[in-house]
Amino acid sequence: MAVYDVIVVGLGGMGSSACWQLARRGQRVLGIERFDIGHQMGSSHGLNRIIRLAYFEHPAYVPLLRRAYALWRETQELAGEQLLFITGSLDAGPAGSRVVEGSLASCAEHGLDHALLDAASVNARFPGYRLPAGHEAVYQGDGGFVASERAILAHLSLAISAGAEIHAREKVIAVEPGNGRVTVVTDRGRYEAGRVVVSAGGWISDLVPELAGKAVPERQVLGWFQPKQPALYTPARFPVSNLLTEEGHFYQFPSWGIPGFKIGLYHHLHEHGHADALSREPTEADEALLRAAVARYFPEADGPTLRLAACLFTNTEDEHFVIDRASGAPEVIVASPCSGHGFKFASVVGEILADLATDRTPPFDLSLFSLARLAA
Incomplete structure (x- = not known):
């Protein structure tokens, strides 16, 4: 069974960014995507997604957005193509x-x-x-849009250049934590890692039972x-x-x-x-x-x-994100659901997920995005 430092399940906006942020830190990363890379089945296609700084949903998002803008600018410079377009909002x-x-x-x-x-x-x-x-x-x-489809490809291209291994057309069947490690079972094999990031979008509750009926x-x-x-x-x-x-x-x-x-x-x-x-x-x-x-x-x-x-x-019921460790399984890090307003944050959420997967404390208040709130 192949062994990695971190496995990322789902390579849309959040997962592709997490792969890049982990790979650039020298982690041995496996990214697994059920469909093609850049597919049309999830939440990130349709060319672009809005980004805006005056965030009506909650002021707590604004510090995340400031970091997201900085990372989008860094990513487009590294990728050699414009990803962030400013129009005002x-x-x-x-x-x-x-x-x-x-x-x-x-x-x-x-x-x-x-x-x-x-x-x-x-x-x-x-x-x-x-x-x-x-x-x-x-x-x-400062409002505008991010070229969402191109951004996913940019993140994954950068991740591969930094040593990440990417598998497409491979369906994850189960995520099995135990004894401080995690086994990921797919329709093609079994893989082990110290940490797993589950960023599977619309399929996330299939792999994270505590999100059943809540995502x-x-x-x-x-x-x-x-x-x-x-x-x-x-x-x-x-x-x-x-x-x-x-x-x-x-x-x-x-x-x-x-x-x-x-x-x-x-x-x-x-x-x-x-x-x-x-x-x-x-x-x-x-x-x-x-x-x-x-x-x-x-x-x-x-x-x-x-x-x-x-x-x-x-x-989610309150339409805020989930960014947290799974209850009783700190080796499993859960990212999303994003309730229709998440892509703009993908650059910074990838960095946060990399922090969590390498046991660092992210420099943001993430209490708004806790799993525990959904159980209340």
Whole structure:
């Protein structure tokens, strides 16, 4: 049986980053991925993911974000390709809504430069938007997006260059801790390590029993639409955004990679189930839901459909992450589920996982992400 210092199970955003951070520290690392490297079955495809510093979800995320930005810049320099794109960000919704007030709270606590704009000001400054009266938005200039698919490949390329061993198309069947070691059983063999990082996204509860019923996969759909006025939706003129409306909570990107405006809806059609059972095929109902929001709030982007793509969120009840050691098995380190807002943190979470796997204390307060809170 092959023996490693650390095995990483699942090589999406978090796992690929952990492989790189461990390998650069001289650890003997094995990364195992059930699907292809850079696959379309999980949570990180669809070209890019938003990154933003004015974090409405909780001010405790902001220190992590500051480190994430630094690591994304380091990674793109080492990889020789741009991964982080700055557009500015808008957190928008009805005046007094949780998106606006949460963003303002993070800005105030962490001294972030920002501006509070009313709907008319947003629409005039960024004419790709059509916010209704009574809405407002927090503009923060550091927001943008990370090229998520390219970032995973960059992390794994750097990891391999630093000596990591990567296995794709190999399904992990069990993670078996015991006597201070861990055995990972797959459909191709058995491997042993002192530590295992489980970052299996929508499949994490299959391997970490205490997450059963607490890490719930949900089907999401992204849409790209051809703008009527493409110049309004370039990265230079259209900041990434979160927009809370009476129809739901939407998130938006400028045209990049695919020549179309990109939009998604948190919790989409509220379709939950096992990750293997959720459809990855977009439907007319998916398209209609997204198009209605484009027509109302981004009318100059309401052109022909260019692409639809389904992905997964894996949600906890409070929609905060899990970054912790498994209960009763400190050799098993659990990363994610990220509840649909995790990829931007992948660079720093990989570093944190490497700390935990090498018995270092991460320089962050991780209490918000404890496993124990889910048992309460």
